[in-house]
Amino acid sequence: MRLGGRVIFNGKGEGIALVSSNPMSFYGGVDPDTGRVIERGHELRGESVKGRVLVFPNGKGSTVGSYVLYRLKRNGAAPSAVINSKCETIVAVGVIISEIPCVDMIDITKIATGASVRVDGASVSF
């Protein structure tokens, strides 16, 4: 399937989808060294975002979360691409400073964890 969205940070990335139907907090929610989701009660808790195409509706929490994405990238633990329903400031700033391909305005209910997904600019195929 092929879906079209809006480019937040232009680039190509592919990997196995890791999908959350809930918003994600990066500050305090994802371990910046390992990429593991550590937020208590979060559906992805225990999973690692490293090398995955990370799919979630939108970011939440502290704006310091942008720096966590940057730290993940520096530590080689960042997702290969990010797909959102509606991107907001924390994630947008985070993917831009970290140069992680990111697209939003995508119907994320169409994507299931485990699917092999490719992001290329505004296009998402799987």
Added chain:
Amino acid sequence: MHLTREEEALLSGAEGRAAQKSMQILVALGEIYGAKRLVRVTSVQVSGVSYKNLGDAGVEFLNELAKDGRARVKTTMNPAGMSLTDWKSQGIGSAFAKKQLEVIDAYRRLGLEVTCTCTPYLAGNEPRFGDHIAWGESSAVVYANSVLGARTNREGGPSALAASLTGLTPLYGLHLDESRRPTLRVDIEAPLESPEDFSAMGYFVGKEVKDGIPFFTRVRSAGLEELKTLSAALASSGGVAMFHMEGVTPEAGAGAGETEAIRFTSRDLSETEAKLNDEGSPDFVSVGCPHCSLAEVKTIAELLKGKKVTKEFWVCCSREVKRLSDEAGYSRQVERSGAKFATDTCMVVAPIEELGYGIVATNSAKACHYLRNGGAKVRFMSLEDCVMEATGRN
């Protein structure tokens, strides 16, 4: 979004990588929030200064930007994780201090003023009515929109910095008249007699209004100290970026129309104050969230006269207010009691858990909120009671 030729040039990297990265951030935010264009800003306040929040990645990012980035408008900065000069007497370790000074050095190279305060409006960064600005620091955002009548969204550290390095911000949200209208009327029935009462009231209303705009009516009077602590509380329990208050906000009531209304009663006040108190006896007392004004330092100096503190007591303020306090003789009176000035920093952004404090007494609902998030216990009390707590009621 429409970009001028100069803006296109910045985006293409013609004026360096830091300006290009900044434009990428501003354009993406503009697209996300439906801005038609960018607008020039006259003033920036950058948040994300404490090493405690930035971490090593933040330091790396700032060093990267400092290679070719320069502030294009007046830009001040938030408090750091320690006093830049007296960190040793605060008990800060040298590893933390080294990283914190590296952050400050990067910002200095970027052309920022090393103000290290959450009250830029008390340190020479005073935008005028109608000015477009880009401020981080949620309490100062509320103060700027509501008291000064300048216009800013709630910026994060990188987006405020991006505005500084380009002199631009996307024109959306609180930059536009239609987004500055009140969404909830709050009739104040409780007698608000001190800044602490305003702090508790703001904490209550922030929860109710979430990211809306409250319109306060029937407030008898509110001065600088009341308004700054109200601003801080509203922005900590809720996502508030602006309020209206009769007699205070230049645009008070503009576009109010028929909004929902709630009351704030004496009972709400006492219940909110009670909820901000944990069990236990404080081992640390700190005032100045937001940073103390000169008048507050004067009051503290008078309250401390002839007394000695028996607990660690921090008076948090900007270096600007500290300098004025030195000249007025207040600093000597404060320090003679054994109390310490925490200039450039505060109890929220300093690594107080590493300093070994567990229960903090303070007169700020905002401080209570963030200290609790950080795992500490809190006691909320008036400025007078804070001084009494610190001096052991002697």
